Amino acid sequence: MKNFFSVKASALALGLLLAGCAKNKEVEPTITNIAVTNPDFQTLEDAAIRGDVAVLLGNKNAADPAGNFTVFAPTNDAFARLGLRSATDLTALQQPFLRSTLFYHVFSGTLPGSALTAGSTSASALGVTRRIIQRADGSRYVNGSRILGTDVAAANGLIHPIDKVLLATGADVLNSALALQKGNVFVKPELTFLVEAVVYCNLQSALTGTPGSPNLTVFAPTDQAFKDLGTLLNVPLNVPADIRKLPVATVTAVLLNHVVIGGAQGGKFTPELPESTTITAAGGPIALGAFNNGVLTAKGNGNAAPANMVIPDVQCTNGVVHVIDRVLLP
Structure with a gap:
């Protein structure tokens, strides 16, 4: 379906992918390294590989002066809510949709936890914005996904773990x-x-x-x-x-x-x-x-x-x- 994802999203995704082609020389763990070494993000690692974004998030972001990305990172349990518990399960999703879904979790630059205030919005690498919601009990959500933690530091940015996979279509x-x-x-x-x-x-x-x-x-x-x-x-x-x-x-x-x-x-x-x-x-x-x-x-x-x-x-x-x-x- 040609118009399912916006032209803007495709162009930005291509730019980010090209920016990630440089060899990663960082000693500190990158966003990809953290996903690989943390068992709570095993399904995210598998998704990043199938969605062809693992290399991108393992390198500096050339589109950002500080070289950073910010990723809202779904845990294994978040993927399991969609019946996705293994690399094999991820084949139930079309690869272009999975790739675009992963881009929806990425912000180009540094978006610290202190900026995730109620009613605020942020752009994504998919080109679709997300919004922050705060409930009466103080819990914070990005769209419908609860923010489980903030500011997990990586060599090339920040990770905010979340409890549901963010989904956006770019269409009505x-x-x-x-x-x-x-x-x-x-x-x-x-x-x-x-x-x-x-x-x-x-x-x-x-x-x-x-x-x-x-x-x-x-x-x-x-x-x-x-x-x-x-x-x-x-x-x-x-x-x-x-x-x-x-x-x-x-x-x-x-x-x-x-x-x-x-x-x-x-x-x-x-x-x-x-x-x-x-x-x-x-x-x-x-x-x-x-x-x-x-x-x-x-x-x-x-x-x-x-x-x-x-x-x-x-x-x-x-x-x-x-x-x-x-x-x-x-």
């Missing part, structure tokens, strides 16, 4: 879903039923738009969630086209129950969503559960049980997507 919600549907993110296509439903109901325009307008919070059911819905309704939903067995008005009402458009709750990451209360989607209320381990459950009026977040906090140009394991019924 619709085109992000299309990228998943086409297998451009995971090798195995996902959200194929959701995309079919959106097209069936002619709701594509509701999920597109200029960056930040409208600002959406979208709960996106997995393919298995739609199959489970078919079992509940006694209407087999085995392939995406089976969605069309249901009345278009019914499917439209269900889809609208997954989208919060603007307002106080539009475009929100998990630590910003109001826990244990109800928010209003375009199709009705969604009851959110307690904020626990960086995620919340979500439940529609018609659900017997709440949905869990499978992949939370995916940043798109016009909002944030939380992939969930159950369809939210109005």
